[in-house]
Amino acid sequence: MNVQTQIDTTTEDLMANAIRALAMDAVQAANSGHPGAPMGLADVATVLFNRFMRVDPAADKWPDRDRFVMSAGHGSMLLYAINHLLGYDDMGIDQIRNFRQLGSRTAGHPEYGHAKGIEVTTGPLGQGISSAVGMALAERMANARFGDDLVDHFTYVIAGDGCLMEGISHEAIDFAGHYRLGRLIVLWDDNRITIDGSTDISTSTDQQARFAAAGWHVLAVDGHDKAAIAEAIAAARADARPSMIACRTVIGYGAPNKQGSHSVHGAPLGADEVAATRGALGWSHAPFEVPGAVYDAFHAIAARGRDARQDWEKRLGGHPKQDAFETAQANPDARALDAAMGAYKAKLAQDAPKVATRKASEMALEVVNATLPNTVGGSADLTGSNLTFTRGMRDVVAGDFTGNYIRYGVREHGMAAIMNGIALHGGFVPYGGTFLVFADYMRGAMRLSALMGLRVIYVLTHDSIGLGEDGPTHQPVETLASLRAMPNMMVFRPADAVETAEAWQAALELETTPSVLSLSRQGLPTLRTSHSDANLTARGAYVLREADGARDVTLIATGSEVEIALAAAEMLAADGIRAAVVSAPCFEAFAQQPDAYRATVLGDAPRVGVEAAVRQGWDALIGTGGAFVGMTGFGASAPAEALYQHFGITADAVAAAAKSLIKET
C-alpha cells in the first residue's frame, strides 16, 4: 500500500488551495465553466492523490495504475489542475490558461484521448461512475488471470448528486454490489446543490441507505476534514465490498460570498469574488502562479508512482505470464482471426446453413472466442435470445473472476457503460447483447463509445418486424437510422451467416470504432455460397448478384431483406428485366470507399432500396427518384410472415417498385 504515513497537513492545505485557485482563475479567464465542484472537492482530491493514488505521469498508460474517474465531469478543472500539478507533460500552465478554448486539451468536460491522465470522457451525468464499475470489474478479471504481482489497483470515482440521480447509477451500483467489486471506491460530493438549487427541491433519497441496500460498504465524512477523509479511504480500501464515502462538502468552498449556493455551480465567480476568495484562502499568488512547494508536493506523488511503475515492470519482466499479459493488452491478433474466419467462411459457403443471423453470430463467436483469448461476452438478461454465450464460456461471478461471460441483468444502459469501462481499462474486448430496439435505453453510453473511440461491440438482435408477436414496442423501425446517424459508430446488418462472420471480423479489427451488429430473429438462407477470402462486408456494400447484361434496375437491401431483393430480381428476370442486387450491410463503411468502387456498385440504373425500417438515410443511396420498400411507421403484433405481408415488404412489392421506376425513366 503506497500510503504515506507522515503527512504534512500544512502542505496539503496549500495543495488544495492551489487546485481551488487554478479552477477559479481558469473559469474566470474562460468566462465559462464550473468552479463550484473543484473548489468544494479540493480537499477530498488532495487527500486521495497525496496519500493514495498511484499514477505515473511519465507513463500514463501503465496498466497497473490506479484509475481516477471524475464522474462529475463539469468539475473538469479539478482534474486538469491536478494533472498540471502532477507534471503531465501535455498539461502545462498554458493549457490551464486556455481552458475551454479551441485547440486546447482542457475541454469543457474531460475528453478521453485529449490529454494524458483522463481515463474516461465524462460530463453526461452517471456515465463516469458506471464506466468505473467496468474498470473495477476488468481489474478483478485481469487479476484473476495474472495475479497480484501484475494486477492490483484501485478505481476511485468522484460522483455528484446528479450522477446519483441518473437512472444509470442504479444499474451500475446494483451491479457493483452484486459482483462485490471491492476495488471500487466512490467519493460522493455531498454538497446538497444542483443547478436548480438545493437538492431538497427534487430528491429525498437517503443515499447511504440506498448504497447499503445494494450491498455496498458505506462511510460518511466531513469533506473538508483531511484526516477523516484519509481514514475513510483507508477503510474503504480494506473492505471487500465496493465502498461509498459520503463526503459532506461546501460547493465553491473558499468563495466567501457564494460558497454553498447554486450560483457557484456553473458560472465564473466574477472578479470581485475571485479577489475575495484569494483573501479568504490567504492565497496571495497571481492567477496561474503556483508556489514551488505545491509543485514539489505533487511531484512527490508522481515520483511515488514512478517507483511503483518501475517495480511493476521488474515484476513483469520474466514473469511466466508476461507474454499472455502483453497479448491481452495488445490489439486482437488480426492474422489469427483472419485465418480462422477464412476457414470458417469457406465451410459456410459449402454448408449454406439457413439460420437466423443471431444464430450465425453465435456460430461466428464460437470461432472468435476460440481464437482470441480476451473477449468478454454478456447480455442484458437476454442470453438465450441474443445467443452471446458460446461453448466453454463461464460466468463471471462475485468471488471468482476467472470467467468470461457477464450477466448484466436487465440493465442495458449500465451494460453499455460498463463495457466502455472494460475497454478503457484494457486487457479485454467486450461485447454485449440486447434487442436492437433497446439501443434506445443505452444510447447515452453508446454515444460515449463512439466519442471515445472504443472497441465495444453491441450485439443487437431481433432487428425488425421480423421478431413478430412481441409487437411494436419491441420492433425497431427507426433504430437503424438513429444509430447510423451517430458519428464513429459502425452499424452492420448482415444478410446471412457469411456476412455475419465478416461483420464480426470487421468489428474486431476496428481499433477506435465501436460497432453494432444488427441481427435477425428469423431464419435466413446463406446467400453467399461462393467463397471469397476478401471481407466484402467490410466494404459496406457490394454486388451480390449482377444483372445478366446491362442493368435495368439496381435493388439495394440489407440484412433479412436481401433475400427478398434476390427473389424480386428472379421475378424481374422472368419478365425480362435485368436487376442487380446489392447487399449493403454497412452504410458507414460504404461511404468510406473510393468513388470508383461506389459508382460500380451503385450503377447507373434506377435504384430500389429495401429495408424493414424507415427510409431516412436511404435517399443518399437510392438517389432522387429512387424507390424505397420499407416501413413508414411503427410495427404490429403478429407472426413475422404476416407482418411482412401486411406492411408490403415482399418480393412482389419490390418487383412492382422496380417496374414502376423503369417505366418512369
Add this chain to the structure above:
Amino acid sequence: MNVQTQIDTTTEDLMANAIRALAMDAVQAANSGHPGAPMGLADVATVLFNRFMRVDPAADKWPDRDRFVMSAGHGSMLLYAINHLLGYDDMGIDQIRNFRQLGSRTAGHPEYGHAKGIEVTTGPLGQGISSAVGMALAERMANARFGDDLVDHFTYVIAGDGCLMEGISHEAIDFAGHYRLGRLIVLWDDNRITIDGSTDISTSTDQQARFAAAGWHVLAVDGHDKAAIAEAIAAARADARPSMIACRTVIGYGAPNKQGSHSVHGAPLGADEVAATRGALGWSHAPFEVPGAVYDAFHAIAARGRDARQDWEKRLGGHPKQDAFETAQANPDARALDAAMGAYKAKLAQDAPKVATRKASEMALEVVNATLPNTVGGSADLTGSNLTFTRGMRDVVAGDFTGNYIRYGVREHGMAAIMNGIALHGGFVPYGGTFLVFADYMRGAMRLSALMGLRVIYVLTHDSIGLGEDGPTHQPVETLASLRAMPNMMVFRPADAVETAEAWQAALELETTPSVLSLSRQGLPTLRTSHSDANLTARGAYVLREADGARDVTLIATGSEVEIALAAAEMLAADGIRAAVVSAPCFEAFAQQPDAYRATVLGDAPRVGVEAAVRQGWDALIGTGGAFVGMTGFGASAPAEALYQHFGITADAVAAAAKSLIKET
C-alpha cells in the same frame, strides 16, 4: 372506500384460476407469449380487482377511475384476461383466442389505444412504473384543483424484477418518494426469476430497503395468500407515502412441472404441461371456456365501478368547478391560443428581438401559460438553461400540489415517462426541458410518447455546437436526425422568435403527436419581420426569402443556420446569383404537405442544405447532387463563434457551395 368486507374466497380462487387458464391457453394457441407472470400474479390481481379496483368497462375513460398499470408488460395476458372477464365490449373471447395475431386487440404487449382498459403501453421494462408515477402525480394535482368530490383515485402498478433493475425505475421511485405520492401502490412480482434464470445471477439488491431509502412505505406478503394481499393493499391505501408491496410469488403458479423456473417465463407451457396444469388446478373447463360464476364475480366488480361512476357523475353535474374540470379534460382551446399567439406574433414582427430561441420559447410560453389553464412545465434540473419557468408559475411540492411546475431533478428518462403518465391521466398538457443531446437519455420514453400518440412537448435547448464551451459531450450533431427518424414525433427547429411561437402553437394543437422543440443557446435575430397570421412553421418549410427572379439556387436551412443562409444569399446576390432561402423548421410537417406546395418551396434550382448537424435525412430535401454544409463528426469545446468557423458552417461556405453547384449544372 369501495372495499367489500365479505369476500367469497372460493370464488376468488376460481377467478384466479380462470385468469391462469386463459393465459396459458392463449399463449399455447398463439404458440408465443409469456404465461409465467399472469399465472404467478393471478392471486394478486384477483384480490386487487375484486376488493379494490374501481373501473367501469362501460365508461373506460371515466376520469376518476382507478388506474391499473401492468408494468411487466410481457404479462399482457393477465390484463387481457381480466378485461375480458370484466366485460369490456371490445375484449370478447375471440380476442383472447387470437392473442398476438394480426388485427387482434390482444397484442404481444399491452398497447394503449388498441383496446379499452389499457392505460399505458408497456413492454419496455421500467416504463409502466415510471408513467404510473406521472399518473399518480396528475391525480394529486387534479385533486388539488378540483377537490375530493371530483378527483380521488388510486394508481396501482404491477412491476417485475426487470422493471426494478432498469435505471428508469430509480428515477421514478426517487421522484415518487420525494413528492410523497401516496396514491401510488406498486405490487412487486417478487418471483426471483428473470429470462436468464434466477435473479441471483445478476442482482443482490434488497428491494425493500431500496424503496425505504427513497421514502416509500414498504410491505411484504405471500403473493398467493389472498387475505394477506388484501390487508397489505388496505394498509398501502391508508398510508400517506407511496407504497411498495413485495408479493412473493411463484412464476407460472399451477404448472406442476415448470412453475418457479425461467422455462415458464417466455414460452408456451406445451400441451402436456397445459394438461397437467388443468389437473393441478382442478380446472376441468375447455380452453377459453369460463364458468358463469367467474363471469358473475367479475361483472360484480364492473357493477361496483358503474355505481361509483354514476355517483361521480352526479357530483360533477352542477359542481361549481364542473366547467373548469371539463375544460381541463378537453383539448386546449385552439381558438384562444390562435388569438393570443396571433397578437404576440404581430408584436414580434414589429419588435424584431434578437434572442436565443430558448429565450423565445420562454416568451412564447408566457403567452401559452397565460392562455391555457392546464399546462404543466418542468425541467430535468436545467430550469435556468431551458427557460421553462414562466411568470406566475409555482413549484409543485410534496403536500401542495396546486402548483404547475415540476422539478424533475437530474432525471431525463424519468421526466419523459412521467410526462407520458401525466398526458395519459388527462387533465394536463405536460412540457419538460433538458439539453437536446440528452434526448439520448430519455429516448426509450420518447418512443412511447410517439407510439401512444401523446401530446407531450419536449423543450430541448442548446441544440448544436452553438452551445459552445461545454464541448462534444453536450453538443448534439446526430440527435436531430435520430429524432426525425422516429415515427409520429414532430421535430421543430425554429429559426427565430416568430417561428418559435408558431412551433409552440403547432405542438399544442397536435392531439396525438408528441413534439420536440429544438432551441438554440445563442442569440438569433428575428427573420420573419413581416407578420403572417398563418402558421408557416406548421407547414414544415416555406420560402423565407424568394430570389429576385428565377432561382439559381435554393438554400434550405433550419434553426440557427437560417441566419447564415440569409447572409449567404445576400453575398450571392452581390455576385449576381439569385438565391432563395427556405426555412425548414419541421421536416415531418413538410413531408405531409401537398406535392404542389412542396415543389413550389423546393423549386427546380440546385439546392444547398445548411444545418449544424449531420447530413443524414437531408438528401431527401436537397436531392442527388445537392450540397450540404454541416457537421461530419462530433463537435469540440470552444466559444460558439470559433466553432462555427472551425467547422466551416459560415455564410462564406454556403455561398461557395452554392457557386460550386451552379458551376456543375
